[in-house]
Amino acid sequence: MTAIRIVEVGPRDGLQNESARLPLADKVRFIDALSKTGLREIEAGAFVRPDRVPQMADSESVLRRIRRARGVVYSALVPNEQGFERAVDAGADKAAVFTAASETFNRRNINASIRESIDRFRPVVARARRMRLPLRAYVSTAFWCPYEGKVSPAAVARVARTLLELGVQELSIGDTIGKASPSDVRRLLDALLKTTPAKTIFLHFHDTYGMAVANALCAWSEYRITGFDASAGGLGGCPYAPGASGNVATEDLLYALKASGADVPAEPKAVAAAAALILARLGREPSSRLGRLARGAAGR
Ligand code: HMG
Ligand code: MG
Numbered sequence: 310m311t312a313i314r315i316v317e318v319g320p321r322d323g324l325q326n327e328s329a330r331l332p333l334a335d336k337v338r339f340i341d342a343l344s345k346t347g348l349r350e351i352e353a354g355a356f357v358r359p360d361r362v363p364q365m366a367d368s369e370s371v372l373r374r375i376r377r378a379r380g381v382v383y384s385a386l387v388p389n390e391q392g393f394e395r396a397v398d399a400g401a402d403k404a405a406v407f408t409a410a411s412e413t414f415n416r417r418n419i420n421a422s423i424r425e426s427i428d429r430f431r432p433v434v435a436r437a438r439r440m441r442l443p444l445r446a447y448v449s450t451a452f453w454c455p456y457e458g459k460v461s462p463a464a465v466a467r468v469a470r471t472l473l474e475l476g477v478q479e480l481s482i483g484d485t486i487g488k489a490s491p492s493d494v495r496r497l498l499d500a501l502l503k504t505t506p507a508k509t510i511f512l513h514f515h516d517t518y519g520m521a522v523a524n525a526l527c528a529w530s531e532y533r534i535t536g537f538d539a540s541a542g543g544l545g546g547c548p549y550a551p552g553a554s555g556n557v558a559t560e561d562l563l564y565a566l567k568a569s570g571a572d573v574p575a576e577p578k579a580v581a582a583a584a585a586l587i588l589a590r591l592g593r594e595p596s597s598r599l600g601r602l603a604r605g606a607a608g609r
Pocket of ligand 1 (some may be wrong): 322325342355356357358359361362367383388389391392407418420447448450472483485513515546547548549554
């Protein structure tokens with residue numbers, strides 16, 4: 310049985326959209342709790358413009374203060390060389406560049422065309438290779454763009470191929486606004502897998518319409534995709550993707566995969582408990598199924 314690989318994006322994607330400034334200690338506590346669950350990779354922050362995403366402005370301090378667990382990779386989002394240098398200085402084990410399959414979203418998100426953004430990644434790829442630092446690349450709006458509507462699988466496959474040829478080792482294919490259904494997943498994977506090996510692909514589902522778990526199960530059971538991004542507690546959203554809700558909740562995704570017979574890296578309940586810590590600090594009720602169950606059981 311092939312093991313499921315999860316990139317826990319809660320501390321980055323989960324928190325980047327929060328308007329209230331969360332204290333550094335709470336972020337560190339959240340990551341430290343996640344580190345004890347068995348999850349093997351945690352995206353701990355983003356080295357973007359602090360004025361564009363204020364919640365991530367303290368990512369340097371977050372990375373410096375977390376208690377690193379053995380065997381856990383602590384990665385960070387970087388838009389360009391400047392972000393990469395900041396991430397490396399702060400001790401990130403891995404970096405993730407990001408672009409999109411639709412021009413309008415990319416322009417609004419990172420102020421560049423797709424081509425320009427990939428050009429900005431060239432020096433990052435070269436630096437990462439020299440340092441032997443693993444590099445992933447996100448392809449946002451792989452199903453739907455909040456500004457342009459439906460995105461064609463061919464456009465995604467083109468960007469994915471360019472990024473792999475450039476030298477990134479891993480792709481995260483994003484349903485940024487959480488609108489994809491299993492039939493969209495099939496259409497995309499039918500096209501993408503012609504040129505992109507399944508082992509390089511992670512799928513990144515936001516859960517706006519409640520389809521994320523179904524999408525992941527479809528990709529795993531029908532296409533043998535084993536890499537998924539998820540966010541503890543189902544927090545998240547992109548400030549430049551209006552209407553998008555959080556990522557698929559890690560605990561719900563783990564539960565669904567495990568119940569379907571997959572080999573998962575962490576216990577769903579342990580992740581729900583880590584999520585409860587940050588939800589309490591944010592004053593939020595849990596939105597994940599498991600979080601609600603745990604809350605209900607505690608209240609009985
Ligand atoms: P820009 O304004 O085009 O950059 O921003 P620039 O190169 O023209 O520089 C302008 C100023 O920004 C300069 O400062 C630079 O030093 C500074 P000045 O000289 O004016 O004082 N600057 C930086 N400062 C700190 N760190 C940096 C950096 N780069 C430039 N790395 C940029 C381009 C991409 C930086 C900007 O548009 C930005 O930060 N955007 C934020 C994008 C973002 O974080 N979006 C959310 C994450 S993406 C997401 O959520 C989707 C995902 O989850 C997958 C999915 O769901 O699909 C990944
Ligand atoms: Mg996202």
